[in-house]
Amino acid sequence: MRRAAVMVGIATLIAGVVAAQGPAGPGRGGRGRGRGVQIQPGEECPAGTTLVRVGVCQAPEWPVPSIVDYRPASTLVVAGHAVPKAKFPVIDIHSHTGPTPQTLDQLIGEMDALNIRTLNNLSGGYGAELKQKIEYIRTTKHADRFTLFANGLDGFRDVEPGYGRKAAAQLEADVKSGASGFKIFKQTGMDTLKKDGTRLKINDPELTPLWETAARLNIPVIIHTGEPQEFFHEPDMHNERWLELALFGDRRQYLNPNKVTFEQLVAERNDLFAKNPKTRFIAAHFGWHANNLGLAGRLLDEHPNVVLEVAAILYDLGRQPRGAHDFFMKYQDRVLFGKDTYAPAEFPYYWRVFETTDEYFDYYRDYHAFWNLYGMGLPDAVLRKVYYQNALRVTPGLPQTGWPR
Numbered sequence: 001m002r003r004a005a006v007m008v009g010i011a012t013l014i015a016g017v018v019a020a021q022g023p024a025g026p027g028r029g030g031r032g033r034g035r036g037v038q039i040q041p042g043e044e045c046p047a048g049t050t051l052v053r054v055g056v057c058q059a060p061e062w063p064v065p066s067i068v069d070y071r072p073a074s075t076l077v078v079a080g081h082a083v084p085k086a087k088f089p090v091i092d093i094h095s096h097t098g099p100t101p102q103t104l105d106q107l108i109g110e111m112d113a114l115n116i117r118t119l120n121n122l123s124g125g126y127g128a129e130l131k132q133k134i135e136y137i138r139t140t141k142h143a144d145r146f147t148l149f150a151n152g153l154d155g156f157r158d159v160e161p162g163y164g165r166k167a168a169a170q171l172e173a174d175v176k177s178g179a180s181g182f183k184i185f186k187q188t189g190m191d192t193l194k195k196d197g198t199r200l201k202i203n204d205p206e207l208t209p210l211w212e213t214a215a216r217l218n219i220p221v222i223i224h225t226g227e228p229q230e231f232f233h234e235p236d237m238h239n240e241r242w243l244e245l246a247l248f249g250d251r252r253q254y255l256n257p258n259k260v261t262f263e264q265l266v267a268e269r270n271d272l273f274a275k276n277p278k279t280r281f282i283a284a285h286f287g288w289h290a291n292n293l294g295l296a297g298r299l300l301d302e303h304p305n306v307v308l309e310v311a312a313i314l315y316d317l318g319r320q321p322r323g324a325h326d327f328f329m330k331y332q333d334r335v336l337f338g339k340d341t342y343a344p345a346e347f348p349y350y351w352r353v354f355e356t357t358d359e360y361f362d363y364y365r366d367y368h369a370f371w372n373l374y375g376m377g378l379p380d381a382v383l384r385k386v387y388y389q390n391a392l393r394v395t396p397g398l399p400q401t402g403w404p405r
């Protein structure tokens with residue numbers, strides 16, 4: 001539909017430019033008069049033009065910069081509050097960073113400055129690799145600062161009858177080794193093929209022993225299903241993730257060889273949640289519903305075994321601070337803090353959105369969002385829940401002592 005509208009618009013442009021320029025053509029004309037393109041109600045301006053009056057589009061007189069280069073500086077003068085350090089200690093439930101002998105001291109210094117008390121590495125692996133990571137953590141003076149989730153056997157490759165039981169046994173061994181939870185990567189359910197060549201759906205009954213084992217061992221399953229919904233659509237001029245799709249080939253889910261849609265993935269994931277009510281699930285990245293808080297609320301209402309975490313969706317909370325505030329008030333026991341990419345310079349944006357009522361401040365990545373952010377002004381009781389209390393409840397394997405009361 002959108003594409004059809006653009007095509008009509010382009011036809012109008014050609015006809016309109018000819019009519020508007022007349023015999024004189026576009027002179028020096030500092031005010032750009034005479035270059036207008038008429039459009040009908042419901043039509044959009046043709047490519048290369050912008051709306052200047054009702055029903056009239058016009059092309060700029062200067063060459064138009066690309067969206068990569070255009071970085072307008074806001075002239076808004078308004079009080080702002082940098083928040084370099086979170087108000088309460090934080091558990092980052094969605095990290096992929098763990099300490100090594102080379103990075104430990106620097107990591108601890110950065111985490112202390114940000115008030116991150118525990119970094120939970122979701123890339124724990126399994127078996128010997130996982131064991132080795134946990135054993136290293138235990139040899140350090142900071143064993144209570146780092147935890148790991150297991151990832152399951154062989155990346156769910158070549159699933160066939162019997163896989164579920166084997167993988168569940170591996171998970172049990174990994175939890176015995178010290179894993180605090182189980183992480184399902186996005187490829188599982190979207191890209192990974194079964195031995196028979198079909199897509200492994202996340203609600204495939206073969207995987208049931210895994211969810212049952214997680215419930216019995218009292219560990220959460222953090223599950224990344226899907227991607228931002230715009231990744232599943234062509235990068236046309238209406239796609240708000242155009243730049244990201246142009247930058248990163250591996251995010252172009254509209255080219256997914258399995259031809260799976262966002263809606264399909266969400267339905268399969270929700271079926272998994274419904275069929276395993278005793279298993280606690282953490283829907284990573286807000287279940288990719290941060291741009292539709294009504295849907296996020298329904299997910300939580302319908303599935304009491306599910307909580308959300310906020311990794312890499314700050315741009316959606318920060319563009320609807322009042323709605324996000326009300327959501328966090330209502331579901332204050334159901335949201336965990338997570339960041340995904342470990343970048344010390346980026347965490348303070350999260351603290352600022354959660355803790356302040358600052359207005360219209362910059363975000364750190366244009367490819368996520370071309371807009372600015374606003375603070376949600378969450379009260380202390382909710383900040384504590386989001387920063388650490390909810391994670392401690394959902395993940396008993398996290399260090400449970402030494403938190404503020």
Ligand SMILES: [Zn+2]
Pocket residue numbers: 094095096122340
């Ligand atoms: Zn991640």
